[in-house]
Amino acid sequence: MRVVVKFGGTSVADGDRINRAADSIAAAVEAGHEVAVVVSAMGSTTDTLIDEMKFDASEEDRAEIVSMGERTSVRMLKGALEARGIDASFLEPGRADWPIITDEYGEVDVEETRGRAEQCAARMRDGVVPVITGFLAQDHDGTITTLGRGGSDTTAVMLGNYMDADEVVIVTDVEGVMTGDPDVVEGARNVGEITVDELRNLSFRGAEVVAPSALAYKTDGLTVRVVHYQHDDLLAGGTSISGEFQNLIDLHERELVCLTAAGRAVRNQPGILATLSSALGEEGINIQTVSSGMDSITFYVDADNAERAEALMHEEVVADETLSSITREEEIAVVRVTGNDVQSQTDAIQQVLAPLAEERIYLYDVVTSATSVAVFVPWEDREETLDCLQGVL
Structure with missing residues (x-):
C-alpha cells in the first residue's frame, strides 16, 4: 500500500x-x-x-x-x-x-x-x-x-x-x-x-x-x-x-411552500424555533430550510404538506403570546449551488445572484452555508434559474 x-x-x-x-x-x-x-x-x-x-x-x-x-x-x-x-x-x-x-x-x-x-x-x-x-x-x-x-x-x-x-x-x-x-x-x-x-x-x-x-x-x-x-x-x-466533494447545481424536484411566523423580536426569544420545528417534526413533516429575520421565522416545506404544516404552526402561534400571525406563500422552487471554494471566494454569492438579476428572476430567499448557496425562486422560473447557474463558481 x-x-x-x-x-x-x-x-x-x-x-x-x-x-x-x-x-x-x-x-x-x-x-x-x-x-x-x-x-x-x-x-x-x-x-x-x-x-x-x-x-x-x-x-x-x-x-x-x-x-x-x-x-x-x-x-x-x-x-x-x-x-x-x-x-x-x-x-x-x-x-x-x-x-x-x-x-x-x-x-x-x-x-x-x-x-x-x-x-x-x-x-x-x-x-x-x-x-x-x-x-x-x-x-x-x-x-x-x-x-x-x-x-x-x-x-x-x-x-x-x-x-x-x-x-x-x-x-x-x-x-x-x-x-x-x-x-x-x-x-x-x-x-x-x-x-x-x-x-x-x-x-x-x-x-x-x-x-x-x-x-x-x-x-x-x-x-x-x-x-x-x-x-x-x-x-x-x-x-x-x-467520499469526494463535488461541485453541484441541484434543483429540488418537488414544489415548496414557505410558512412565515411573525412576532416581535422573535430572534431574541429562546425556544421559539424549537417549538415550531418540533411541532412539524413530530408529525413527520420534513423541513427543507429555515431562515429568520429579527421579527420572523420562515420554514420551507414540501407543498404536499402545506395545509397540515400551516395548521400545526398556527396552533403554536395562538398558544405563544410572542407570535402574532402566520402566512403561507406557494409555488416556490429551490436551486442549490454547492461548490468546493464557496467559503474562499469572496464573491461567491455575487456569482450566483448576478445572472438571476440579469434575467429579472425574483428571489424569495437566499440561504448560505460554508459550502453552498441556495436560492428560492418562483416555481415557474425553476428551469431558467437552473440554466442561469450552470458554470458558476
Whole structure:
C-alpha cells in the first residue's frame, strides 16, 4: 500500500516526538508499505518566526523566513529515519526533485506538480521515504511561496492524490474527529467515519481537524484518516473520511411552500424555533430550510404538506403570546449551488445572484452555508434559474 503521512507541529514538537514519529514510519516501511512523509514546523516554530519579524518584510523574504521551521523538521525526521536503517531523503523548495510548483497567480500548477509527484512516487517504489516540507511551494522562477493556512494538510492530500496513494494519514494532537469539543462538552467521543461534506462544513465553522483547502484534493478512491500522534500504528484507528466533494447545481424536484411566523423580536426569544420545528417534526413533516429575520421565522416545506404544516404552526402561534400571525406563500422552487471554494471566494454569492438579476428572476430567499448557496425562486422560473447557474463558481 502507498501511504502519505502528515505530521503536524505538535506531532514533531521535540526530539521524543520525532523519534516516536520515526518509529511509526519505520514500522509501516518494514511491513512492506511505500511511505511518503509531509512534515510541519516543530511545535510553534512558525508562529515564533512570524512574531519575531519586527520589520516590514517583503513577501519573498517572509516566505523564506517562515520556511525555516519546515526545513528544520524534515532534516530532523530524515536523520531519525536514517538512524533506524530507513533509506530517506528530504525534499524542500530549491531542490531539483521538489514537487509542488505554483504559477504566476500563486495557484498550484497542476500539470507540473502532478508530473513531479509521479517522479517522487517512482522513488518510493525503490524503497526511499521522501520527507517533504509541508505548507511550502515554489514558483517557476524558484521563489518560495506558501499554500496558506492549513498548508501542510493541503500538501499531504494533494500529493496523495497526485501520487496515486491508497491513503493519507493526518497525524495530529486530537483523537480524530470528535462528537464535540472535549474541552467544552463532557462525553465527547471519537467519530469512526465522517463524510468529506460533513467535515468541510465543520472545518469552515471552527473544527480544527483537517484544513478545508486540503479536502478539495480528496478523491473518492483516496482514503484520508486522522489519528492521534500517540497512536503508534499509522495504518489503523482514528477517523476515516469518506467520499469526494463535488461541485453541484441541484434543483429540488418537488414544489415548496414557505410558512412565515411573525412576532416581535422573535430572534431574541429562546425556544421559539424549537417549538415550531418540533411541532412539524413530530408529525413527520420534513423541513427543507429555515431562515429568520429579527421579527420572523420562515420554514420551507414540501407543498404536499402545506395545509397540515400551516395548521400545526398556527396552533403554536395562538398558544405563544410572542407570535402574532402566520402566512403561507406557494409555488416556490429551490436551486442549490454547492461548490468546493464557496467559503474562499469572496464573491461567491455575487456569482450566483448576478445572472438571476440579469434575467429579472425574483428571489424569495437566499440561504448560505460554508459550502453552498441556495436560492428560492418562483416555481415557474425553476428551469431558467437552473440554466442561469450552470458554470458558476
